[in-house]
Amino acid sequence: MNNISVISMFFLSGFSETVNHRFILFFLSLLCYCIICLVNISLIMTIILDSNLHEPMYILLCVFCMNGLYGTTGFYPRFLWDLLSDVHIISYYSCLIQTQVIYSFACGELSILAVMAYDRYVAICQPLKYHSIMSNQRVIRLVCFSWLTTFCIMVINNFLTSRLTLCSPYISRLFCLNWSIVQLACFPEQTTINGIFVNITIIIYLLHGAFIVWSYMYIIKTCVNSTENRAKFMQTCVPHLLSLFIFFVTILFDVINMRLGSKELPQTLKNFVSVEFLVIPPIMNPLIYGFKLTKIRKRICTLFLQLKIHSL
Numbered sequence: 428m429n430n431i432s433v434i435s436m437f438f439l440s441g442f443s444e445t446v447n448h449r450f451i452l453f454f455l456s457l458l459c460y461c462i463i464c465l466v467n468i469s470l471i472m473t474i475i476l477d478s479n480l481h482e483p484m485y486i487l488l489c490v491f492c493m494n495g496l497y498g499t500t501g502f503y504p505r506f507l508w509d510l511l512s513d514v515h516i517i518s519y520y521s522c523l524i525q526t527q528v529i530y531s532f533a534c535g536e537l538s539i540l541a542v543m544a545y546d547r548y549v550a551i552c553q554p555l556k557y558h559s560i561m562s563n564q565r566v567i568r569l570v571c572f573s574w575l576t577t578f579c580i581m582v583i584n585n586f587l588t589s590r591l592t593l594c595s596p597y598i599s600r601l602f603c604l605n606w607s608i609v610q611l612a613c614f615p616e617q618t619t620i621n622g623i624f625v626n627i628t629i630i631i632y633l634l635h636g637a638f639i640v641w642s643y644m645y646i647i648k649t650c651v652n653s654t655e656n657r658a659k660f661m662q663t664c665v666p667h668l669l670s671l672f673i674f675f676v677t678i679l680f681d682v683i684n685m686r687l688g689s690k691e692l693p694q695t696l697k698n699f700v701s702v703e704f705l706v707i708p709p710i711m712n713p714l715i716y717g718f719k720l721t722k723i724r725k726r727i728c729t730l731f732l733q734l735k736i737h738s739l
Contacts, residue, residue, distance in 0.1 A: 434593045435519050437608075441601040441701070442515040444694040453510040459706060460503040466713040467492040470723065477726050483566040484550070484663065485723070487543050488716055490570050491670075494539060495709035498532025501525055502602055502705050509601075522603035523585050530605065531574075531581045533678065533704060534632055538573035540671055541635045542566070544642040547664050551656050552649045580628055587621045601698055639671065666719040670712050677704035 445452055474480045474489040505525065509515045517525070549560050588605050594613040605621075612618050646664060650656040684700045717723055 434596045434611075436516050436596060437519065437522050437603065438597050439509065439515040439517060439601060439603075440597050440599050441694065441698050442509055444698065445510060449510045453507060456503065456507055456510065459710070460499065460507070463499050463503075463709045464496065466710065466717070467496050469727070470713045470717055471496075473723060473726050473730065480722060480726065481563065483546050483561045483563060484543075485720075486563060486566050487539065487546060487570065488720075488723075490574075491536075491539050491543070492713055494532060494535050494574070495712060498529060498536070499705055499709050501528030501532065502702075506601060506702075517603065522598075522608070523589060525603045526588075526605050526608070527578075527581050527585050529602065529705070530584065531578045534577045534581065534628075535574050536674055536708070537632050537635050538577050539570065540667070540674065541638050542569050542573055543667050544639040545569075547667060548642040548646055550663070551646050551659055580631070584621075584624060584628065587624055591617050591621070599694075599697075600701055602701075636675075643668070662719070662721065666715045669715050670708065673708050673711055674704070677707050 470492050471489050474485050502525070505517070505521075546561055546566070550557050553560070584605055588608050591609065591612045592614060593608070593611040595611045598607045598611070600607050605625075609618050609621050643664070646660065650660045680700050681704055684697055717727060
């Protein structure tokens with residue numbers, strides 16, 4: 428008991444394998460972050476500036492991209508700094524803030540996907556009621572409610588983590604997560620409430636996933652006998668399903684890595700798996716929607732042509 432001291436800094440030991448290649452990793456990570464900012468901001472500005480895109484589906488897509496920027500901004504600037512640093516430390520409170528941002532980004536992503544699934548369900552299964560049910564104001568309220576709920580859940584999660592007595596300052600990752608901090612607790616009995624709350628949180632977001640599956644079961648059932656609905660499904664639902672698939676796969680790999688990760692696995696592989704959900708979805712989502720949704724594709728092409736003409 429006397430050997431326990433208050434921990435004010437964490438050492439991110441996941442960087443131990445990056446030292447020999449840090450300049451290459453810095454360049455690739457900076458390039459990745461620039462691409463994420465470019466594609467997401469381009470899509471956001473396209474939707475904001477074009478009044479023809481001020482519809483529920485495009486508002487949700489705009490919020491989806493904003494959430495991607497929010498999450499990656501909580502990771503990349505700090506990560507790039509650490510790649511060039513000789514000592515990889517982060518303060519206790521900065522660690523909690525990073526945890527808050529990254530967790531609320533990931534869970535917020537699923538919440539927004541659930542609202543998008545509901546939007547497509549109403550559009551295809553109840554088209555005559557669509558404009559009365561999914562007005563722009565209602566969509567904004569739904570998004571604000573789902574994201575703020577997620578943010579508050581993560582605040583509670585962080586509060587429960589902050590009350591733990593920790594025995595080690597070493598986090599075996601490239602960034603902070605609650606699960607990594609909880610593993611450092613000196614007294615297992617202190618983590619009981621954390622475990623209960625985490626399980627409740629998991630159930631809440633599993634219900635989000637179940638709602639998405641339920642929505643698409645009805646959508647597919649409705650589309651089977653309708654050529655018009657099949658065309659609408661291919662145009663607007665396929666990008667959503669691709670985003671959902673990418674999100675679930677990247678999160679699943681990270682959860683498996685956290686829960687079942689073996690010490691025998693190389694740290695480089697663990698690092699790659701842990702950052703997948705902060706690299707692949709934020710890049711792929713805007714590209715998927717930008718190429719697949721006709722209105723956005725045409726608008727982006729028009730903007731590029733206008734820029735080209737002005738530059739000549």
